[in-house]
Amino acid sequence: METVAAVVVTFNRLNDLKICIDTLRAQTRKLDVIYVINNGSTDGTDEWLATQPDLTVTTQANLGGAGGFATGIQTAYNGGSTWLWCMDDDCVAAPDALQKLLESPNLGPCIKNSMSVSAKDHSELAFYVDRPNRTYRTVSDMTQFDLIYGVASFFNGTLIHSEVVKTVGTPDVKLFIWGDEVEYMTRTIKNGFPVVTVPASIFYHPPSFDRNGIPWPGAWKQYYAVRNQRRVFQNVHGDAYGMAVFAKWALGQTMEQARTKRTNRLYNFLIFGEAAIDSLINNFRKRPDNILTLRLYKYMHK
Template identity: 75%
Template sequence: METVAAVVVTYNRLADLKKCLDTLREQTRSLDTIFVINNGSTDGTEEWLATQPDLRVTTQANLGGAGGFATGIDTAYKAGYTWLWCMDDDCLAAPDALANLLNSPNLGPCIKNSMSVSVNSRDELAFFVDRPNVSYRKVSDMAGLDLIYGVASFFNGTLVHTDVVKVIGIPDKELFIWGDEVEYMTRAQKMGFPVVTVPSSVFYHPASFDRDGIPWPAAWKQYYAVRNQRRVLQNQFGNTLGRVLFASWATKATLQQAMSKRTNRFYNFLLYGEATLDSLTNNFRKRPDTIRTLQLYKRNHK
């Protein structure tokens, strides 16, 4: 009999976490267990989780989404579950989301993702997908399709078969945030596992935003999106070509920041440059408090 464990990663969003867990407890296909990885929350999350006997909780230092899912997937995999259903704490699952994933066409060991719908605009996708010959922006763009190959919004209702984990391992905690989920998806594709979205399975999530437009000081998150992109390209194109493509893309993107009309473009330029250099020199050790551009910004904006 196939078993399913949910893996939920949370950090300082207790109200969102409670809503997310309520939707998991109300699934028409009941979960066999729910793992919650608490990334060192300081908002009362740890104390509240201690009062929830149906949850299997791990509390650790804040290792970002990458570190949270690395711990969660590793824990659930070692516990012997057939499928691992992974999500952030700000996701809301439709009542039949899990049942529809499991009842979708059998692809063998694979990764199946729920369709991510904007929580604020139920006719719009939370994450736009643009392909050479097709774009997915509205729910209607996906409606009526059984499976959409090569499209998935990790980790928002992402159902991973245990055999996939056995081959590709767990997410790389060194990536911290932003790009770790894409790296994991492309790693699975590189090893030949199908990655699909199942439109009949619905997840609600806050809509994506223009990352380049994040105001400072929160723009430090973009550092990880740039730095981690090299790993994604190397999964897709091989180590040598991927590295060359990253250097070309990152150089162009860094110069574009310098020429943009955005506020704080100087810091954006420095941030992109720092991320590019760190990626090319394989420096994946930095955490937010050691990003030099952020340190400079904070010194100049006391």
């Protein structure tokens, strides 16, 4: 009999976590186990989790989304679950979200993703998807299909078969955040497993935003989005050509920051450049406190 484990990664969003867990408990297809990976939260999450006997909890240092899902996926895989249903703590699952995923067409070992709908506007997707031949921005763009191949919003209702984990492994801890989920998706596709969105299965999530427009000092996250993109290009194009594609892309993106008249344009330019250089020299060790542009910004804004 197939078993399903939920994997929830959380960091300092206790109120969101409580809502997320409530929606998992209310699923029409009951979960066999709920794993919660607490990435070193300091907002009372530890204390609340200790009072929830139906949750299996792992507490670790903050290793970012990549480290959280790496731990959670490995833990659920080691536990013998057939399917691993992965999500951030700010996800809200429709009551039949899991049931709809499991009832969708059988593709064998694969990854099936719920449709991520904006929590603020239920007619829009939480994450816009632009493909060469089609753009998905509204719910109606997706609901006309039973399955949408090659499109998925990791890790927001992402159902992973254990055979995928056996072959592909877990997210790369070194990527930390922003881009680790795309790298895992492209690595899965590279290994020949189908990746699809199932529009009948609905997850609600806060809508995405223009990452380039994040106010400083929060824009340090863009460092990881740029740095980690190299791995995505290499999964898609191969190591050598992927590196060349990344170098061209990173140069264009960095120069765009210099040309675009935004507040803190200098810092945007510097952090894009720092991320590109670190990626090209294979420096994936930096955590936020080690990002030179962020340190410069904090020094200049004491």
